[in-house]
Amino acid sequence: MLSESPLIAFLATAQPERSRTFYQDALGLKLLADEPVALVFDAAGTTLRVSKVPAVAPAPYTVLGWQVEDMAATVAELAAKGVAFERYEGFAQDEAGVATLAGARVAWFKDPDGNLLSLTQFD
Helix, strand or coil: CCCCCCCEEEEEECCHHHHHHHHHHHCCCEEEEECCCEEEEEECCEEEEEEECCCCCCCCCCCEEEECCCHHHHHHHHHHCCCCECCCCCCCECCCCCEEECCEEEEEEECCCCCEEEEEEEC
């Protein structure tokens, strides 16, 4: 039934101005609308709604991610824009924070509200 319907992704922000700058300027997503209740972005054809809320309780796991073709170049570009990559005990991560897992390279970072985001490059 929903297999033919476009997906809409949701996140939350208690800091709409910082989130707008992060998603638009650092991540390069096109801002479609700044509504009273949400920031709306185009994420390569998927609508991302960043809901404006009084407080955010970030999940301790990844809530949104992007598949990338060139992990090193993407990490370097985001780092140059001030994005900090997370490090986790138990994962062998290179100097840029990229972990090599079964069949993929993964890097994690947080948005201004602490939502955990990721990049994945499949081998």
